[in-house]
Amino acid sequence: MFGVEFVMRQKIWVPPERPKTKKDDDCDAYVKTISSDRIHLRLYSPDNRTNLLVYNENIRRLVLYFHGNAEDLHSCNLYLAWLATNTDQNVLGVEYVGYGKSARDKEPTEKNMCEVADAALYYACNTLGHKMHTITVVGRSLGSIPAVYLASQRMNAGLGGLILISALASGARCMLPCAYIPASILSSLDSVFGGNILRMGDVQCMVLIIHGDSDKDVPLENAQALYQKCHQWCMPEIYVVKGGGHNDLADRYGKEILRQINAFKEQSAETARLRSCEEESQTPYESLIEI
Secondary structure: OHHHHHHHHHHHOOOOOOOOOOOOOOOEEEEEOOOOOEEEEEEEOOOOOOOOOOOOOOOOOEEEEEOOOOOOOOOOHHHHHHHHHHHOOEEEEEOOOOOOOOOOOOOOOHHHHHHHHHHHHHHHHHOOOOOHHHEEEEEEHHHHHHHHHHHHOHHHOOOOEEEEEOOOOOHHHHHOOHHHOOHHHHHHHOOOOOOHHHHHHHOOOOEEEEEEOOOOOOOHHHHHHHHHHOOHHHOOEEEEEOOOOOOOHHHHHHHHHHHHHHHHHHHHHHHHHHHOOOOOOOOOOOOOOEO
């Protein structure tokens, strides 16, 4: 079991080299997780003027974005700016431990990725002032782990929606040829790493799953397995990009995917508002502070 986990981690976590980035501006923020890891967040807005100092949550909804492996907020910068402009929403990009400008004294783990997700959502709600139902969580590839984690937590039941792009069902289903491995063996390995499939049954918001049918890194079967685990009252949708691979969806199929995201946004906004929890979220992150 340890050998399988080691292989998964070696392939799945590959932070890019730390880039020489420009100095921080008013759109950059740093928060601490419950384990005191320093995390970088960056806000993108449709008009390029909204920043963290003059932020008004009443202007538009928010996308909480978790990027894929071998990416960071520097390499995703243009895409997140494009996403904000073309969805007319603010986008809060989140950096993981060991990536970009976040804490580099530790290696990323599934546990600290989930802590980062909690800290980012807490910041969005308590510093930016968003209501839970105005926030859509988006996770691409590796970023599906913190995204599904957030959406599966009972205290986050009022989230505005969950969008998964090229998501893995689990580390095992990503690494092993599902068609040739007995289902019982795959199920026993789901909990080793990145067990999104084990959490999907607890998601309580609308779900959109986007995946390329030519994805060689995370086969389409992963998306199908996640879809099958969703409750029908989450109104799950799966959109298969014909010819789409793992890393070319944004570049080659950006407009096609954008249509799906915008349609989902309009539908999920009202649904989330009607379903949003009346009780305030109970979270262990009340002591989080901006630094």
